[in-house]
Amino acid sequence: MSKGMKVLPRSFYERDTSEVARALLGKILVHRGHGGITNGKIVETEAYYGEGDPASRASRGKTKMNEIMWGPGGRAFVYVVHGNCLFNVTAEREGVPGAVLVRALEPLEGIELMQKRRGTKLEKELTSGPGKLTKAMAITRAHHGLDLTNSHSELVIVEGEPQDFVIGSSHRIGVSADLERKLRFYMDGNPFVSR
DNA sequence: CATATGATGGACT
DNA sequence: GTCCATCATATGG
Numbered sequence: 001m002s003k004g005m006k007v008l009p010r011s012f013y014e015r016d017t018s019e020v021a022r023a024l025l026g027k028i029l030v031h032r033g034h035g036g037i038t039n040g041k042i043v044e045t046e047a048y049y050g051e052g053d054p055a056s057r058a059s060r061g062k063t064k065m066n067e068i069m070w071g072p073g074g075r076a077f078v079y080v081v082h083g084n085c086l087f088n089v090t091a092e093r094e095g096v097p098g099a100v101l102v103r104a105l106e107p108l109e110g111i112e113l114m115q116k117r118r119g120t121k122l123e124k125e126l127t128s129g130p131g132k133l134t135k136a137m138a139i140t141r142a143h144h145g146l147d148l149t150n151s152h153s154e155l156v157i158v159e160g161e162p163q164d165f166v167i168g169s170s171h172r173i174g175v176s177a178d179l180e181r182k183l184r185f186y187m188d189g190n191p192f193v194s195r
Numbered sequence: 196c197a198t199a200t201g202a203t204g205g206a207c208t
Numbered sequence: 209g210t211c212c213a214t215c216a217t218a219t220g221g
Contacts, residue, residue, distance in 0.1 A: 046202070048202075055202075056202090057202080063217080063218080064217090065216085065217070065218095079202090079216075079217085080214095080215060080216050080217085081200095081201055081202060081203065081215090081216085081217095082200095082201060082202095082203040082204075082213085082214060082215075082216095083203075083204085083213075083214035083215050083216085084203050084204070084214085084215090086202060086203085088202085101202055103202085129203070129204070130202070130203070131203050131204060132203090132204075141216090172202070173202075173203095174201080174202050174203070175201090175202060176201090196220100196221085197219100197220085197221080198218105198219090198220085198221105199217105199218085199219085199220100200216105200217085200218080200219100201215105201216100201217095203213105203214090204212105204213095204214095205211105205212095205213090206210100206211085206212090206213100207209105207210080207211080207212105208209085208210075208211095
C-alpha cells in the first residue's frame, strides 16, 4: 500500500446508509493478511436499513448474527449465504441499524493471489460478485466485528484516487422483498460490476 | 432433531 | 435462460 492512503474515519460511516453506500464507490478495500496484500476499488454496493426494510437482515429485530448492525459505523459485518461469505460495512450511529453490502470490486493489487484463491485466471471473474470478492480477498467470518477505521486492522477501507464517474442505481439483487426502492449503487460502465 | 431458506456461484441446455 | 451444491441460521416439533 502506498503511503498517504488515508483510512476512512468513523464519521464517514455514521450517516444515512444510502449516502454511505454511494460514497463507498471508488474507495479501496485493502486486506493485509499472511498470504500477502490484496486490494480493489469498490464499484458496486447495496444499502440495507432496519425495521421498515423488509429485505434487510435487521427487519425482524436483533439476533446474534445481525446485532452488529445496531453498533457504531465502520465495522465489518460478515455472514454466510448459500455457502458464501458476504462482506458488509456497518453504517449509521450506534443504536440505529444499517449496513452496506459490498457487491463488487475492481482488482488493483495482489491479482496473482486472487487468481490462486479463486481458481481462475480470468480477471473479470475474480471480484465481480459479493461471494467472489470475499474469496479473492480471503475475507471470512473471522473478520466479523473488525473495526475498519483502525489503520492497524487486517482489513481497512482507504481513500481512492480522485476519479470522475456516474453512479447508476437499481433495485437490490437477489432479494424477493422490496424491489421498489433503488438501493443498489454502481459505477456506471465499470466492467467489474456484477451482471 | 428436522427442515426450510437465502443479500450466491458455477455448471449446464 | 435453467438447475443445484452449499452451509449457517431460523424456526418448528
